[in-house]
């Protein structure tokens with residue numbers, strides 16, 4: 001399996017050195033590891049934390065890629081946090097470097113941060129979750145230069161609501177709109193295990209949404225830990241492997257040079 005979504009010390013919110021992450025992935029028997037450090041233009045209050053010297057990053061990952069050739073496949077990626085007004089600037093970075101994989105994520109809605117609680121303030125769970133999903137759908141309609149949608153239900157990690165599950169039947173119209181758009185664009189869906197660090201009882205997204213993606217014709221599933229520290233690399237991958245098989249998939253995917261590559265699961 002590949003862990004397609006990892007943050008290294010290039011991201012302001014991680015101290016993990018790339019070679020430590022890679023050696024951990026080798027010990028775990030992973031076939032590949034994707035570094036997808038953050039680009040989040042206009043992140044409220046933290047603009048500099050999520051800004052990276054991408055010239056340096058790109059060169060460094062290229063070197064480390066060849067250093068570990070034959071031992072494990074290293075992918076050069078980026079996780080772009082999209083807001084409507086940053087699309088143009090983000091595209092410039094995405095197009096400038098020869099990334100293997102581009103993950104599109106929504107971390108900010110209406111200029112309000114999910115992580116610090118601003119977005120969920122004064123919203124019921126229903127209001128916050130439906131607004132988040134609606135924004136994800138609008139985002140992938142505005143920004144199509146990506147390969148995989150990151151943590152489709154990230155909102156579950158935040159808001160301290162009594163119920164932090166997000167099942168297909170809770171918001172079928174919003175979820176179908178997102179999945180159909182992904183499928184029509186030929187983009188992948190990520191199964192991300194980072195929610196376990198936030199006391200979620202299931203991966204992001206939950207099984208029924210992975211199954212729905214398959215039912216609607218989706219084929220590209222990427223396995224991701226979103227690890228910022230070594231102990232979470234490949235976290236709970238045995239479990240999500242079973243879930244992905246149960247949802248009807250015979251393959252998982254990673255991206256090389258922005259093209260999906262399928263591995264039997």
Ligand SMILES: [Zn+2]
Nearest residue numbers: 079105107150
């Ligand atoms: Zn993210």
Ligand SMILES: [Zn+2]
Nearest residue numbers: 005007079226
């Ligand atoms: Zn991430």
